[in-house]
Amino acid sequence: MSNRPLSTIFGITKSSIRRAVSTVRHAFMRGFVPLYLGIDSVTRESLINEHTKPLEKKLFGNQEERLILDLDGTYIYINKSNNFQFQRRSFSLHKGRPLVKPMVVVTTTGHFLTIVGPYMSDGKNNDAAILNHMLKTNIDDIRGLLREGDVFVVDRGFRVALPLLKDLGINAEMPAIMQKGEKQLTTGEANASRLVTKIRWVVESANARIKRFKYLDHVMPNSQLPFIGDFVRIVCAISNKYFSPLSSPDQVEQDELIAEKMLQQNEKENELKMLVEEKGLARKKTIWRPIEDCEVQGFPRLSDEQLSELTLGVYQLRLSSSYMQEHTTGNCDIKVHVHEKSLISAKLQSRHTSSRRYMLWIRHSEDMVESWYCQCKTGSRVVGMCSHIAAVVWFLSAGRYQQKESLGVRDWGKYLSDASAIRVDDSSSSESDSEVF
Incomplete structure (x- = not known):
């Protein structure tokens, strides 16, 4: 709801509504978010032991003390701006509309580790460019958390950032890409891609949790752009504190059986x-x-x-x-x-x-x-x-x-009309009408 109906409901001025929202937002960012979101809110040992499933450890961690993280960008839609330069930088050719992009980093159980951004959404701010910026500028001291051999699970949009990850000693797990002229992945490539997608769904579901809050699911007015990052971080901290994990880390025996079967099948033609x-x-x-x-x-x-x-x-x-x-x-x-x-x-x-x-x-x-x-x-x-x-x-x-x-x-289509469905009698009547005119 906008400030105008809120001011009517509570019987106070719009400026009072703005001050109240600002006060609550600042209180969250000072006393709540740092406790439940961010690299300083959790230890590396806790991330590995409490927020990583045995399935992922067996598939990609080799049972070692490796940190496995899922990364993906999410979208917050905004209005078109009268500032033409900003309008171009915030227009996404992929989605065909203006938006901003926070980068989400989660564990394999859906625990939000950190939120970076939001970023612009033009071609210079694709997922790979954002990841390069995160690591090169060491945002939130993320490189201080990482160790050689850690695993980043990413999608194909991060492929340009793979050389940097390799230089840092980080293993990138990404679905295979078909080469030009190919029509199908090889059996080995398809098998390896399935290992990735088996755990990749977590970050997609985590992004969906953010959109469960209707304020972030709707088109946000540009006047709220300075605060979008705070709102996303507040929502993620609430999810970490009060929501159950997207994937339980306690199913040790079942996860190990699934992982063992997948690894065995992965070697077959x-x-x-x-x-x-x-x-x-x-x-x-x-x-x-x-x-x-x-x-x-x-x-x-x-x-x-x-x-x-x-x-x-x-x-x-x-x-x-x-x-x-x-x-x-x-x-x-x-x-x-x-x-x-x-x-x-x-x-x-x-x-x-x-x-x-x-x-x-x-x-x-x-x-x-x-x-x-x-x-x-x-x-x-x-x-x-x-x-x-x-x-x-x-x-x-x-x-x-x-x-x-x-x-x-x-079938919801039965409630809609179809312009391509023209009966024979309709076609003949339209021809006779044209003769009259």
Whole structure:
């Protein structure tokens, strides 16, 4: 709410509202934020022992006393400025609107370590440039906290900063980047990327926690620009003090089992991919049938726990019902072909591009799903599986035994008009009207 309605509700002047908010903000920044946010608020030993999960320690820490941190920039939207120079520096080509960028540094449990910025949002202030600025100027004495061998988990936007991290002895874990002309990551690259995304989600969820506070989720007036950094830090300190961890560090046995399985799978090659390429299965003539009409003999029936063990997470399984909803109530059929008793192929619509479909292959026995391969960018991995394979596996092993209404995906498009949908009688009536005129 702006100061005007607040002044009406409390029966005081707008200047009194401004002074009250300023007083509370200063009180937070003096007596609360330093206790629960910032490098001085926590020790390195506490970050490693209390705010780092065993899963991440086993995947990237080699069980040593290494600090593992997730970094990402978040966005606070602002109004367009009348100052043209500032308007250009605060306009993000990526988002297509004016904004400022705080850099968020969290542990693998979602504990906010520090907030840097906010920064401008033009091309000179991308994530890599911000990280370079943080380390070279030693903001908040961050280099005093770091030791050689520590790990930064980052996304592809930080790739330009990798040489500096290497010079400082910091290991950077980042999803693989496809080279120009390539259509798919290799099995090794896709596997390594899955190890990163397994823990990368924490910083995205931490950013979402910031936006739970509606004041920071809306477009902020430019008059509040001097205080955005304080508001973000106050929100993060509140989260550290009162919110539960995004990922619990206490599931030691379960995390170690998952990490051990992921590391074992990471060393394997995708044998089904090699079989598909060797026999040219993608070019062979196939008889495609709707997945509901195709009799897939001997496909195992799996529980939610067994499916989660295959996908090594829940994200792909959450997308499965959406893929099936588009098939059951939409116009995008999922086609299946049975090559032999234990090998099937399927053709699935991309959820991003209407003109793109992906082919995938699944080998199974009566008790388990043994191997898989998809033609999408990350479909060759054996550490977990892509969402296309997960959708087909989920439907054949569990979804087809449920009622369609249990998918839980609503079609909001039925409440909107579609200008591309023109009936034949509408088209003929419009032609006759044009003849009259």
